[in-house]
Amino acid sequence: MEVGVFKRFWKASQFASYIIGLVPGEASSGDGVNRLSITKSENTHVRWLLVEAAQSYGRGTVGYKSKGLKERQYGNSPEVIAYADKANERLHRRYYRLTLNRGKNTPIS
Template sequence: MECISLLGNQGPLTPVWVPDETHEAIRDLVRAREVANDGLRKARQHLQSFLLRHGRIYAGRAPWTRVHSRWLAIQSFEHPAQNIVLAEYIQAIEDAAVRLDRLTKQVAEAMASWSMGPVVEAYQAMRGVALITAVTFVVEIGDVRRFDSAPQLMAYLGLVPSESSTGDRVRRGGITKAGNVRARRVLIEGAWTYRFPARVSREIEARLDGLPRSVREIAWKAQIRLCARYRKLVMAGKTKTVAVTAIAREMAAFLWAIGQEVAPAKTA
């Protein structure tokens, strides 16, 4: 991948990042997995809607667990056609889950030979940034070193407040939502994990193994700050969604900092 600077009549224009063929291929794979994930979600919605229409409501704690699967297995209807519908919906969910799992494994395997693999691993030091979140961020944004500063990256992601100013009056609104939708979405999803107190879980501890000390320190600093900031924003009267969006914005800044510490691997 490379950045190309264009020259115009008014001087140098904004550099344009051009992904290489491998980057585009990995991005296609990640987006295919996203489609599979959407397919699983829709298949589950179809089954839930069917059961709800017939008054079959699962009373358990969480759906799509082993207990929920056993509950689905004992459901039956008087008319044979409805039993066929139930079986088809369940089969559709199982097929979608197999496809999603297959593509997830393909994404994980592709990281071993990809130049951006070390960057993906480093990003996973962050809380709320597991493999899929990290690789999605990388395939959509590329090398964050192309941004001169963290605020520039946050603006590119559309996570900064919009502004409507007239004269001396400055009015700020919601986030601009400019830039890449997928990268912004995964950051906001990951930001929800900062609702809980800072701690290094076993999963995160395993992901920290082998990473540079500087990356581990940035990730822990992010946990301390963002967990406290979420509580502060909520206590100040901000809605949870507004607080989470603010956390996602700062997550981008910490990812930018990690991206300065770990360079992509050199390719032959």
């Protein structure tokens, strides 16, 4: 997919919705506004990767490191690893606070 001229996107969210194709649908007529479900019109592979990443992240445990992550972190300074772990833990806690504390069910695949 070619983007063309980036100047036509005023915000990053407009660019992301163009690339991924996840934008809310709307069927409006006159004064009536009918909001529809999310459209799925663009790159299906990018959308699939986004969903897979979100589901994988949601299934993780706070503070747990996989074998692959430990291998990727090997050789880095302890300060860098601690900074990355702190950011990862913050994101995990935020995810759980946004989903589990509001009574949202986790998706079943």
